[in-house]
Amino acid sequence: MIFRYLKNKWKNYRYRFTPWIIMNLKERKVRDVQKGQNDKLISDEQVLKLLTNFLSKLENDPIEEESIYNKNLNKMRADLGFVTERKPSVLPTGGIGVFVTHGSVEPGTVVSMYPGLIYSPHEPKLFQSLLNPFIFRCIDGMLVDGNDKNLSKFMYRSCCQRDRIGPYLISDMSWLTPFPVNPLAVGQYVNNQSTEHQANVAYQEFDIPADFPFHLRKFIPNNFYSSSYENEEIRQTRVIVLVSLRNIKEGEELFSSYFTVVH
Numbered sequence: 001m002i003f004r005y006l007k008n009k010w011k012n013y014r015y016r017f018t019p020w021i022i023m024n025l026k027e028r029k030v031r032d033v034q035k036g037q038n039d040k041l042i043s044d045e046q047v048l049k050l051l052t053n054f055l056s057k058l059e060n061d062p063i064e065e066e067s068i069y070n071k072n073l074n075k076m077r078a079d080l081g082f083v084t085e086r087k088p089s090v091l092p093t094g095g096i097g098v099f100v101t102h103g104s105v106e107p108g109t110v111v112s113m114y115p116g117l118i119y120s121p122h123e124p125k126l127f128q129s130l131l132n133p134f135i136f137r138c139i140d141g142m143l144v145d146g147n148d149k150n151l152s153k154f155m156y157r158s159c160c161q162r163d164r165i166g167p168y169l170i171s172d173m174s175w176l177t178p179f180p181v182n183p184l185a186v187g188q189y190v191n192n193q194s195t196e197h198q199a200n201v202a203y204q205e206f207d208i209p210a211d212f213p214f215h216l217r218k219f220i221p222n223n224f225y226s227s228s229y230e231n232e233e234i235r236q237t238r239v240i241v242l243v244s245l246r247n248i249k250e251g252e253e254l255f256s257s258y259f260t261v262v263h
């Protein structure tokens, strides 16, 4: 009886970043979600509309990475009304974080995307996951490796090249550099909330439909580890968006909750 109670309680936790969480269990702060499995802050239709509109504004040139990045930051400011960028965290031991560097964000807005290679729960990832703080766990058990260095970087690049259709890439590789062509693709650097800094964003999973405009796929910062199945060149691509929980002002750092409890 008590065993079943504990087992259910354990299953209700969604440990987004397992290795870091185990090290920091005592200091954890939890995001509470009431009722069932649905913790989406905005609808899938809203996510799809935002991504389609925003990605269609972006420019792309793999040779001029830095100037394209700057142009696309301006487009972000013009189109979304805010800009997010990576900078040293306000937390003394927080490494790099993500900040709203221009404008302000309304509640319920997509502020970032979590880039990376998508693994099904059964796929091998031992070497990629060793000492890797960027492995994100989705609610359905899929994993996203958002590490932009070492073996993870190599694996992501190889899978993108494998899946290209003729000269066309179906996902973005520039998030592995300091100049992501899609400036939303920095969500892997968002730090965990603390007592002084409550979460102002939350993760939400979304599957890009197979009929998503093909010419915009090159801006999607996620790709599958496994190759496509026969007769299925384009799949629904899992993406993770970070959605604002409240109004976020210029200069604020983004914080998420690495733990979510569903009651």
Ligand SMILES: C[S@@+](CC[C@H](N)C(=O)[O-])C[C@H]1O[C@@H](n2cnc3c(N)ncnc32)[C@H](O)[C@@H]1O
Pocket: 017, 020, 089, 091, 093, 094, 095, 096, 097, 133, 134, 188, 189, 190, 191, 192, 193, 194
């Ligand atoms: C997904 S990464 C976030 C990016 C990280 N800040 C960096 O510079 O690479 C997760 C890691 O960030 C650090 N981190 C996240 N939240 C933190 C916090 N509240 N306090 C201290 N370190 C934190 C931990 O080292 C954790 O393993």
